[in-house]
Amino acid sequence: MLVLDLIGVAVFAASGASAAVAKRLDLFGVVFIGMVTALGGGVVRDVVIGAVPPLAFTDWEYVTTAAVTSLAMFWLHPQVDRLRRTMLVLDAAGLGLFSVVGALKGVDHGVPMVGAILVGMITGIGGGVLRDVLTKEIPVVLHREIYASASLLGAAVIVASTHFGLAKQVPMTIAIVLVFGLRLLSLYRRWSAPTPRVGSTSG
Amino acid sequence: MLVLDLIGVAVFAASGASAAVAKRLDLFGVVFIGMVTALGGGVVRDVVIGAVPPLAFTDWEYVTTAAVTSLAMFWLHPQVDRLRRTMLVLDAAGLGLFSVVGALKGVDHGVPMVGAILVGMITGIGGGVLRDVLTKEIPVVLHREIYASASLLGAAVIVASTHFGLAKQVPMTIAIVLVFGLRLLSLYRRWSAPTPRVGSTSG
Amino acid sequence: MLVLDLIGVAVFAASGASAAVAKRLDLFGVVFIGMVTALGGGVVRDVVIGAVPPLAFTDWEYVTTAAVTSLAMFWLHPQVDRLRRTMLVLDAAGLGLFSVVGALKGVDHGVPMVGAILVGMITGIGGGVLRDVLTKEIPVVLHREIYASASLLGAAVIVASTHFGLAKQVPMTIAIVLVFGLRLLSLYRRWSAPTPRVGSTSG
Numbered sequence: 177m178l179v180l181d182l183i184g185v186a187v188f189a190a191s192g193a194s195a196a197v198a199k200r201l202d203l204f205g206v207v208f209i210g211m212v213t214a215l216g217g218g219v220v221r222d223v224v225i226g227a228v229p230p231l232a233f234t235d236w237e238y239v240t241t242a243a244v245t246s247l248a249m250f251w252l253h254p255q256v257d258r259l260r261r262t263m264l265v266l267d268a269a270g271l272g273l274f275s276v277v278g279a280l281k282g283v284d285h286g287v288p289m290v291g292a293i294l295v296g297m298i299t300g301i302g303g304g305v306l307r308d309v310l311t312k313e314i315p316v317v318l319h320r321e322i323y324a325s326a327s328l329l330g331a332a333v334i335v336a337s338t339h340f341g342l343a344k345q346v347p348m349t350i351a352i353v354l355v356f357g358l359r360l361l362s363l364y365r366r367w368s369a370p371t372p373r374v375g376s377t378s379g
Numbered sequence: 380m381l382v383l384d385l386i387g388v389a390v391f392a393a394s395g396a397s398a399a400v401a402k403r404l405d406l407f408g409v410v411f412i413g414m415v416t417a418l419g420g421g422v423v424r425d426v427v428i429g430a431v432p433p434l435a436f437t438d439w440e441y442v443t444t445a446a447v448t449s450l451a452m453f454w455l456h457p458q459v460d461r462l463r464r465t466m467l468v469l470d471a472a473g474l475g476l477f478s479v480v481g482a483l484k485g486v487d488h489g490v491p492m493v494g495a496i497l498v499g500m501i502t503g504i505g506g507g508v509l510r511d512v513l514t515k516e517i518p519v520v521l522h523r524e525i526y527a528s529a530s531l532l533g534a535a536v537i538v539a540s541t542h543f544g545l546a547k548q549v550p551m552t553i554a555i556v557l558v559f560g561l562r563l564l565s566l567y568r569r570w571s572a573p574t575p576r577v578g579s580t581s582g
Numbered sequence: 583m584l585v586l587d588l589i590g591v592a593v594f595a596a597s598g599a600s601a602a603v604a605k606r607l608d609l610f611g612v613v614f615i616g617m618v619t620a621l622g623g624g625v626v627r628d629v630v631i632g633a634v635p636p637l638a639f640t641d642w643e644y645v646t647t648a649a650v651t652s653l654a655m656f657w658l659h660p661q662v663d664r665l666r667r668t669m670l671v672l673d674a675a676g677l678g679l680f681s682v683v684g685a686l687k688g689v690d691h692g693v694p695m696v697g698a699i700l701v702g703m704i705t706g707i708g709g710g711v712l713r714d715v716l717t718k719e720i721p722v723v724l725h726r727e728i729y730a731s732a733s734l735l736g737a738a739v740i741v742a743s744t745h746f747g748l749a750k751q752v753p754m755t756i757a758i759v760l761v762f763g764l765r766l767l768s769l770y771r772r773w774s775a776p777t778p779r780v781g782s783t784s785g
Contacts (some may be wrong), residue, residue: 196724202775204731205724221632223424226431228632232687233697240696250778282436291436292445306514310711312720314515316400318408325407369405372453427625430632485639493646508716517718521611522603528610540758572608575656 181277182241184270188351189214189242190256191248191267199311203250203277209307210246211239217302221278221295224284229348264363271323272330272355275300276348283338295332297324302353322362330355384480385400385444387473390419392445394470395510396452402514406453412510413449420505422480424498428488434438467566474526475533475558478503479551482534484539485561499534500527503558525565528572584682587683588647591635596646596662597673598713599655609656616652622706627684627701631691640749653753656708660691670769677729678736678761682754684735689744702737703730706761728768731775736761 192213196206215232222230232238249256256263278299282292301317301324308315317324330351337347361367380445395416403428418435425433436440452459459466480534504520504527511518520527533554540550564570589602597618602612621638627686628636638644655662662669684705688698707723736757743753747757767773 199720199725199780200777201725202777204775205721206778208724210728221631222431223426224436229630229688229691229693229697229701233630233693236696237426238701250446253778254501282432285432287432287436290439291432294436294442295432303524304589309512309715310721310724311717313401314404317409318411318513319404335710355749358409361419363506371403372400372409372456406739426629427635427639485635488635490635490639493642495620497639497645497760498635509776512715515718517605517607518611520616521716522605529613574606574608575603575612575659581652 177238180273182237183266184273185214185238185241186245186269187263187266188274188303189245190263191247192303194253194257194263195307195311197249197253201230201311203232203247206220206250207243207246209310210249211242212240212310213303214245215239215303215309216306217274217278217299217304218244220302223283224298225282225287225295227281227285239307247321265360268326268363269302269352269361271327271359272352275330275355276351277328277332279334280338283335288345289339292335293331294329296334297318297327300327300331319371320368322358322367322369326355326358326362329358381440383476385440386469387476388417388441388444389448390469390473391477391506392448392465393452395506397456397466398462398510398514399449400452400456404514407454409454410446410449412513413452414445415511415513416506417445417448418442418506419509420477420481420502420507423505424484424502425502427569428485428490428498430484430488458460470556470557470561471529471566473528474557474562478530478533479581480553482537483541483547483551486538492538492542493570495579496534496540497564499537500530500545503527503530503534522574523571525570525572528560528577529561529565543555584643586679590641590679591620591644591647592651593669593672593676594680594747596655596669596710598709600659600663600669601654601713601717602652603659609653612656613649613652615716615767616655617648617714619649619709619713620651621645621709621713623680623684623705625709627687627705630704630783631688631693631701633687633691633699669764674732674762674765674769675758676708677733677765678758680771681733681736682740682757683762684741684745685743686750689741695741695745699734699737702740703733706730706733706737725777726774726777728764728773732761732764732768735764769784 189210193206193210198210206245215238219230219232223226275296279292279296282295287295304317333351333354334347392413394410395414399412403538422433422435425431436566477497482495482499485498490498508518536554536557537550595616599612599616604617621644625638626634681702683703685698688701693701710723711721721737737762739757740753
């Protein structure tokens with residue numbers, strides 16, 4: 177479990193560091209954005225559910241994984257950028273894992289169903305939202321592709337399964353695979369969420 | 380009370396969703412920004428005073444009201460945008476309610492007077508500040524019109540009244556009406572806070 | 583100690599208010615950004631380590647110092663801007679103080695070593711990051727000069743010293759002077775953190 181979690185951290189850190197390199201931040205900025213992208217969603221989750229200090233501050237494996245990955249990206253980004261497709265697949269897996277594990281942690285801390293689904297989504301997309309805000313972009317999840325919706329679906333499935341008292345193992349796997357599959361399918365088919373029709377009175 | 384609170388949530392959600400539509404975010408983005416605008420101030424308040432998980436995560440009425448209103452705005456924004464004047468009046472009422480109720484919640488959680496006034500203001504303006512940061516705008520309350528000042532005044536009045544041991548009902552009404560009236564009057568008279576004189580050394 | 587802390591608050595408030603004046607925010611915006619810059623790092627620290635309500639909400643001296651300094655900057659900014667060099671020296675002292683005191687507070691609340699170093703850095707640079715996000719800038723610590731690295735170093739020194747059970751007085755002084763000296767030296771020598779080499783595949 178910890179190993180899976182750390183893989184998720186590494187993938188998200190790589191995505192954050194890569195965005196920071198593209199913005200020409202310095203070494204510290206690249207590592208900082210990488211760490212915020214990897215750990216930010218979990219920190220917000222833990223603060224909201226009252227599990228403080230957050231995991232990212234108590235378990236050194238998380239910080240170290242995020243920092244080392246981001247450092248590596250500082251030098252290796254041209255090579256890694258060529259692996260864009262692999263990165264997207266890993267990122268989809270990380271999204272599924274974070275959303276489902278985050279929602280479960282919400283349930284374990286007594287958050288009711290609707291709230292726990294939100295907690296799962298925040299865990300999944302929170303780091304990326306913070307990355308975009310810090311690099312002065314409108315968060316990409318708010319205007320492109322199916323990403324947060326996949327996260328929401330996975331969180332909803334796992335929260336519903338706990339509601340019916342099911343064992344965790346199987347529903348977790350199903351929920352993670354659902355997020356992963358929906359995310360990849362939407363990338364492959366270029367699905368997007370609908371955008372508002374804009375008349376003369378707005379925009 | 381809950382009904383009043385939910386009307387405030389709905390108005391703030393509509394304002395957030397409307398801003399998101401203007402930025403051409405997708406369906407998810409519109410709902411997300413609507414929810415953050417409606418619930419963000421209260422979430423920050425609850426995290427700061429230690430009332431976790433925040434109300435927005437434990438009482439499904441809040442999330443549902445914010446989500447449904449934002450969804451409606453996704454389709455109905457051209458019609459609602461024509462009601463701009465009504466929206467401003469409702470928003471002023473929401474600001475008064477959120478600021479005063481937020482300050483009282485701070486007092487109830489043992490926050491001293493000066494801090495409780497800040498807690499009230501954060502509850503009133505926090506959601507709008509987050510909306511603007513997420514849509515890549517400098518928060519409008521920082522450079523235009525009388526908005527945060529009205530919120531501060533209302534929070535100060537209610538906190539002072541609790542200090543003197545008054546019953547809550549009447550002072551709450553007075554404080555809310557004060558915020559509401561000051562906000563509308565400043566809109567009508569186009570009042571603004573003063574801006575700094577800028578010499579050759581800055582700007 | 584409190585006096586030192588309040589000097590740090592005043593310096594950071596002045597830096598925030600000055601940035602807000604440059605962005606032509608109004609009176610409220612200048613005071614708000616000044617307060618967020620001065621108090622934001624400490625508020626995030628306290629929320630993360632579970633010390634809520636944060637110091638900034640319970641001790642009126644902090645809020646008052648930040649507000650009065652920011653108000654003064656609203657009128658006196660042309661004069662203060664001419665003291666730019668003095669301000670940079672005071673800011674370096676504030677950075678050292680906040681980073682070291684913040685890291686110690688993390689240790690006192692049971693945060694493990696790696697986490698406590700991060701807590702110290704967040705205390706030192708958090709307010710400035712929030713200032714930049716609210717005024718729509720990519721945080722300056724992420725792409726220019728040695729600033730966060732100095733903060734990290736000071737936090738690491740004080741956390742290591744508590745690990746070895748040393749008394750606090752002397753290590754604190756050493757750690758603060760280290761941050762202060764490294765920051766000023768890097769300004770004087772125009773040191774920067776390295777930036778990534780950018781090939782054709784990114785940027």
